[in-house]
Amino acid sequence: MTLAQEVKNRLDIVDMISGYVALERSGRNFKAACPFHDEKTPSFFVFPERQTWRCFGACADGGDSLSFIMKVDGIEFPEALNKLANQLGLSVPSNVNRNLDKRIYELNNLAMETFKQNLNSPDGYHAAEYLRNRGVNQASISRFQLGLGSFGRDTLVRHLSSKGYTDQEILNSGLATQGTDGQIRDMFQRRIIFPIHNTNGEIAGFGGRSIDNSNPKYINTPKSQVFDKSSLLYGLYFARTAIAENKQTVIVEGYLDVITAHQYQFQNVVASMGTALTEQQVKTLRNISSDFVLALDPDNAGKEATIRSMESSWQATQIDILRAGRNSRISFQQRHLNVSLKVAELPVGQDPDTLIQSDPEKWQHLIGNARSLLEYLFETIPSRYDVTNDNGRLMLVDSLGPFIRTEANPFTRGKYLRSLSEITNISERDLEKHIWQPIKNSSASIKREISNTNNSAASQSADKRDILEEYCLYLLLNYPDLITEINEIYPDMFEQSENRSIFTNLDSWTTMERLRESMADELVAHLDHIMSMDIPPLDIKDRIKALTDIANRIKARFYTLQEQILLEKLTEADWQSKDIIERNIVEAQVINHELRKIYSGENPEQRETS
Structure with a gap:
């Protein structure tokens, strides 16, 4: 549990806000004149069950206990957290880790x-x-x-x-x-x-x-x-400019391979430092490059490292595959970022260091004519399995199938499907049925959990977390291209201040590293929690559908709450006042319009995914 969650669990928002403004009960909730602007009719409401507050008047703001302190004291999230934690007698983590880094x-x-x-x-x-x-x-x-x-x-x-x-x-x-x-x-x-x-x-x-x-x-x-060796690449700091200019990254194994390459002006070269390329390393590289060439040593160890690198690289770039536009053809090698993974096969007995020094032109030729992902895999992978029995054939199909599935060119896809059919003695039709079978995931269980969260305020009171907001952020953080797909969701629709702060930063982030650097330690802890949610990968259709569903639920919650407060205000309204009646009617029409869009599927997100 993060410090922010512990603070909110220990605090009662009604007691806290009562220290700033006189609250009076209004049904199951409390109301008051908003402390943030002048008004005669109370429009500021506190919701004990949700441990949130909202102004339905001029400022139209809301949130949790932390966001209230941020607004009333004019301070940022870290200062608000420290203030409330100190009031509760909780120890506040210092910047020990950052000082240690320094x-x-x-x-x-x-x-x-x-x-x-x-x-x-x-x-x-x-x-x-x-x-x-x-x-x-x-x-x-x-x-x-x-x-x-x-x-x-x-x-x-x-x-x-x-x-x-x-x-x-x-x-x-x-x-x-x-x-x-x-x-x-x-x-x-x-x-x-x-x-x-x-x-x-x-x-x-x-x-x-x-x-x-x-x-x-x-x-x-x-x-x-x-x-952490698995997340760093030797020479990347010196190679960034050349990689961006060449739009290509060449990956070798050792330090001297990189140094020699740069010395001979092949400055888009980095090293995985003797290991197979890891998923973290690929994620770092794909921020500046979309074309990867593996030039690992030609011995057996190097070949195994190449295969492992292929597998981890594909896993890491798979997320990007799924980010392409919903109406475009999606593939590993041809998509909106033109991501490509190739292998440059070096002569036996030569590593990049010795080859570059003895024949730099040959090195350049090998890199320029690197073999495609599928070509290399079909030459090296089948020998790893015993295709004389059913289990071996199935494992081979499961190894190569995902790569075939994401190939955009139908002729190339057909060629390798035929090759796989010949190797395994399985008909192309059966292979297609197996390779293209729907990917199972637990989206249904996620929806059930979200539905239960919507209907159970009690579950929120035990731990002031919001599964709706966290899952929405999980999708946006793991699939950044979805940020452009989300419509009519605004920061004030996020009730938890940590989630709102992260959502507010999404428009300006370029890499996860930069996002983390821009945040206070406590927000980073919450970000790490969101990123570690155990949710299976979603394909394009399921991902957009999940985002649409979550966005609609967040909007529905927001407008339903407004509708609830409007009904309470109407029961107390002066029906002799024409201005009040007209204002309430207009407000009701707006709320009704928004809810009708959500529940009838009229919003653009739903139309595009239907």
Whole structure:
């Protein structure tokens, strides 16, 4: 439970708002003259069951206890949360994590300068010679900030300690390890150092290669507050401009592969750092590129890594496949972003580093003529399964089927369907039936849960969460193109202040990283909760239908609440006043019109999905 949820669970909104304005009961709710504008007839209502408030007068605002404090005190979400948490005696998390991040980056910068000095010292002769023998020139050494780990067991630790950093901070950064004897030792001893930057250019961690080829040949910074090997790509900070200009990303395995490629002006190259390309890495890349070429080593390990990369890349880009317009043809290789995943097969015995140095033109040719996704998979995947039995054939079909299904070109699709039919000895008709069968999901159970939430205020009182709003945000965050599809949903329709704050930021976000950076820690925690909701992937039709349904439910809730308050106001209205009667009639007509659109399916979203 986040701090915001705990605050709202502990607070009674009626008691809290009573401290600012005199409330009087109105049926099951409470009302008062709005504290935010002058008025004679009360239009400010508090709803105990929902723990929300709303003004149906001039300001037309509303929300939960946090949004009330934000509005009445003129403060932002973090300040409002801190104020209420302090009033309740709850401990308020400080910016400890962000301060820790800052200290780690500072430590990494100090370490990098020390590593560079080591490489340029007499002790660095053999490391510098190794780099020269590998063809790395001084310009590349400077650009990529290469260095050399210390020769002493704790030389770096003592240096960093002299700068005022504690042993724990040094350990947290991953620059040192602690043995069973309690001694703290340098992590990177007698190794060539490759600083690994995040997309902002900050040094998140380091890679270290042994000079004498002793094992382990490579080590990395352990996973830390700022370093996660699975989500970073070596060289991306230096390659971003070239990737954007070329509209293509070439992915290799190692540090020297990247450095050599950049040195030879192939600057759209990044490295997965010896692992199969992960889903997190692809998600990072697809923000700046739509064309991926895998150029991994040609040995068996490299081929396996290529296949695993293909699979993870496809999973990561699958979300983007589903974002294309509802009336367009959707495919993996041809869609609104023209996403393409290809494989450049290197000559046996050569990795990108050696190939580029020996024959840069051949490298350029291989990248330019990389094989398509399906072509490569059909050559490599079938041998992994025993197609002499039914289970093996089924597994093969399930492996290749999704790739065939998302191929837009009907001739290409037909060609590979025939190939799969020949390999498995299954008729094309049966293959089509299996590959194109509807994807099952739990949308029905989600709808039941939402319906139950609509009808049960009691379920809300236990935990001030709103499944309607959270599911709406889940869809918009996971499928950003849906943001343009959502009609007539406004921030004030979101009753929970965390959800409203996130929804308000959706129009301006470019990446999830930027969205997180723009938010207070407590909002980030709520964002993480939404993103971690256990909801199966939806295809295009189901996704748009789900958004339409959720949007309609949020709008219906908003206007139904207005209708309820209008009825209460009418029972107390002065029917002798023509102005009041006319105003209420106009308001009733507007509400009725909006509700009729929702329930009759007249709104544009429903027309387009019918």
